[in-house]
Amino acid sequence: MTATQDIVPQTQNQAEDLENLNRVWRHPRGVLGWLSYTTHQAIGMRYIVTAFIMLLAGGIEALLIRTQLAHSNNTFLGPDHYNEIFTTHGTTMMFLFAVPMMEGMAIYLVPLMLGTRNVAFPRLNAFGYWMYLGGVLFLYWGVFTNAAPDMGWFAYTPLSGPQFTPGKRTDIWAQMITFTEVSAMCVAAEIIATVFKMRAPRMSLNRIPLYVWSMLIQSFMVLFAMPAIMIASSFLLSDRTVATHFVNPAEGGDPLLYQHIFWFFGHPEVYIIFIPALGFASAIVSANCRREVVGYTAMVLSQIANGFIAFGLWVHHMFATGLPQIGEAFFTASSMMIAITSGVQIFCWLATMWTGRIRLTTSMHFIYGFIAIFALGGMTGVILASVPLDLQAHDTFFVVGHFHYVLIGGAVFPLFGAFYHWFPKMTGRLMNETAGKLNFWVLFVGFNLTFFPMHILGLKGMTRRIYTYPPEMGWDQLNMLATIGAWIIAIGGLIFLANVFWGRRYGTVAGNNPWDAESLEWAAASPPKNYNFEYLPVVTSRAPLWVPPEDRTFVTGLRNDRREVLVTTLMDAEPHHRYVLPRPSIWPFLTGVAVTIGFIGSVFDAWYITFGSILTGICLIGWFWPSRPVELEP
C-alpha cells in the first residue's frame, strides 16, 4: 500500500525458505489436529472469541438485572434468581470476560509486536486456554442446572460458608476461580518469558511498544495477585467441603481475614484488567496522531508505579469494617496516589493529541470516549478513597456507577477501540468506519444513561444488590433511565456484532498496514501467517515501521525447517542463541481434560483429587515424552 512496507531481503533461496516455513508451521488437520494447535494467533483468537461470548452472556445477565430494577416492587425476577444473576454477572465479567479477553489480545499481539514467531511456551499456552474453557463450562453448567452462585462475586464468609449457602453453588464458584487462576498464571508466565527473551534483535527494553510494557506489568501483577485469591478460594472451599476452620466464624475462623486476602487480590485485579487497556490506548493514539506518544519514560514509570500501588490500597474496600485512624489515613493516601499515575498517562495522551495530527477513526472515537469516561470514574474514585465519604457511598449504587465508569470506560472502550484497530490485522479486512462511529455513539450515550444516574441513586441511599425497592424511596425514575440506557448499550453491542460479520465478508481488504502504524505487527501479513514473519526484523527505533525502508535490517541464518526462533538478551536484546519451539501436540488438551476432571470432581468427592492427579500425571508423561531430534520432519 505504501512504500514503508513489504521490504524484505532478497536471498537466493527465498522460495525454498517460504515453502519450508509454510510446511513446518502448518496446523495439523482434523478434529484432533484442531485440538492440538499451539500457534499464538490460533490460541489468542480462541481466547478472544470465548471471552466475547462471555461478554455477551454477562451482558444478557446485566439486562435481566436492569429489567428487574426498572421500577419499584418489580416481580420480573424473584430474590433467588436475582442473586444468582447478579453474582454470575460479576463473576463472568471479572473472571471469564475481562481478564481472559486482555490475555487473549496479548497472546495474539505480543509476539507480533516483538517480532518473533510464537510465545515462549506454546504448549503451556494451549493448556492455559483449555483450563479457561473448563472454568467457563463449569460455571455455566451450574447456571443452567439452577446451581449458579448466589452469594456475590466476592463471596464474603460467613454468607458463603457451609451454614448459610448449603448446596454446590458456592463450590462451583470457588472451583471456577481455580480454573481461571491456572489459566492466568500460564499466560503471565508466557508473556513475561516472551517479552524478556524473545524480542527482535536490538529491541532493547526502552524500545518495546507501550502496549507490551503494559502487558509485562500486568503479567507480574497476575503472578503476585493470583496466589492471594488461590488462598482465599481454597480456604473457602476447604471450609465448605472438609469443614476446616479458616474463615468460618462458627468454627472460630475470621471473616475479616477472608476479606483482607480477597481484596489483596481483588483490587490489583481491577488494574490487571485496565492496565492492558491503557496499552491499547497508547497504540491507538500514536498510530492515529501520527507521532509517538509523548513521554515514553513517564508512561512506563507511571504504569510500573500503578502496578506497585495496586497492592497497597485493598483496605479501601473495607473502610466500613472499622479501622484505626492512622490506618485510614494511610489507605486514603495510597488510594489517591493512583490518581497521580493515571493522571500522568492521561496528560501524556492529551499532549500527544495536541501536538499530533489526529485522524478521527472509529478507534480514535473510542479513545476520546475512554478519556472522558475514565476521567469521571477517576474523580469518583478519589471520592471513594476518602474514608468519611466512602462510609456513605460504600455498597451503594454510587460505587456501582464508579466501577462501571472505570472498568467499562477504562477497559471496555479501549478494548472496542482495539477491536476496530486490530480487526484488519486479525482478519485481513477492515470493519465499516461509518457503522463503527455509529457503534461508538450508541455505546457512549447508552453507557452514560445507564451509569451516571447510579451515582445519584447511591447518594439517595439506594444500596447495592437489592432485588427490589419500595416506591416511596423515590428511586423509580432514575432506575428507569438506567434500564433504558442498558438496552441502548445492547443495541450498540448488536451494531458491533453486525459490523464484525459484515467486515469479515465484505470489508475493504486491509493490506499489511492500513493505519500506517509504527509497531512491528503491521509488518506481518493480514491475517498473519502461522510463522508471523518470513524474516525476523531487527529493530533500531521505538517506531520500527516509521524508519525509512532502506534503513531496515533483518535476521538471516535461522533454520526454517523446524520451528526455530531467536532468543535475545534481557536488556539490550542482543542475539543470544537459537531455540526450537515444540511441535503441535494433543497432550495439552488431554492434560486440560484430566485436570478438569480432578477439579470438577473434587467439588463432589474428595477422591477425585487422587483420581485427577493420577490422570494428570499420565498426561504430563505424554506431554514431556522426549521426541527425536527435529530434522526436517514431516
Place this chain on the structure above:
Amino acid sequence: MRTARVALMLLAGLFVSCGTHQQSAIDPAGPQSENIAGLWWFFFWTLTSIFLAVMVFMLWTLTRRHRGIEQEPLEIRHAPSPETESRINRTVAGCTIATVVILFVLLIASVGTGKSVSELANKNNGLTVDVTGNEWWWHIRYQNSDASMVFDTANEIHIPVGRPVQIRGMSQDVIHSFWVPNLHGKRDLIPSHVTTEWIQADRPGIYRGQCAEFCGLQHAHMSVYVIAEPESKFQDWYNAQLEPAASPSTPVTQHGQQVFLNNACIFCHQIRGTTAGGQNGPDLTHFGSRMGIAANTVPNTKGNLGGWILDPQSMKPGNHMATIALPSTDLQPLIEYLESLK
C-alpha cells in the same frame, strides 16, 4: 459561558433534589452527616472543575485534527519541533505537580473531617444501643449499667434529639451493615466482632436506613427506622418500653394471647410478662407501637399483619418465619392482641 453555568447549576440541582427524599446521604440531620456532606460538596466542586477542565482540553485537541485525510497521503507523520516538544513536556510535568497538590489538599480535608467526625463521639452523656444483625431483621437492645433497665426491641431505634448515641454493632449470622445515611455513614455488623459508631440527630424526625452489606435472599427487605424525638417524648417512650406487655383486657385479646401462647410463635418470639420467651425472632412486647412489620417491609396495619402471619413467604420470600395455618377464628383475635401491645 452562560450555557456552561446553566449546565453546572442543572448538574448541581440533580444532586440537591435528592435532599427532599427521606433516605439520603446529602440531606444531613446530625453533626456527623453534616460534616461528611460538607466534605462531599468540597470534593464535588473541586473534582467537577478539574473534570470539566480536562474535557475542555480534550475537545480542544479535536480542532487540531488532520482534516481531509482523503486528499493527503496517509503516511504523513507529524514531528513537532524540539521547542514544542520541550514545552509540552513541561506542561505535562506542571499538570502532574498540580494533581499532586490538589490531591494533597483533598487528603488533608478528608483526614481532618474523619478526625472531627470521630471526636464528636467523645461525650459521656450518651446512650448505648446494641444493634445485632439477623437474617433479615434488626435486634435492638438498650444497654444500661443497671440490668433491670435493659430492654429489647426490633427494627426501630428511638433516640433523643441532640444527644449522642453509641451504636454497638454485632451480628447473629452473616455480615450486615448498619446505615442511616441522614445521620452517619455505614458500619458493618460482623459475627464475632463488635463495631461501634456514634450517631446524633439535631432535628426530630424519622430517618430510614437499611442493611448495606449483601446478606442473602432478603437483603432488600431489611430496613430500620431511627426516630429522633425531643428529650421528654423520648423519656416517655423509654419508660413505656421498660414495662412488660400490657395484659389483654377484652375477651378477644385474651383469646388472642392464648392463640399466641399455644402455637409455635413462642419458639421464636418474646413477649415480656408472658411465658413466651423465644429469642430467634424479634421481641414483640410492644409490637403495637412499632411502625412496620417484617423489618419495615410493610407498614404495621391489621391487614398487613394478617397477611404476614398467614403467608410470610409471599411477602418476603425466603425469610425464616414459620408458616402457621390458623383458622380465621384464631387469626383475628391474634391480630387484635398483637396490635394491642402498645
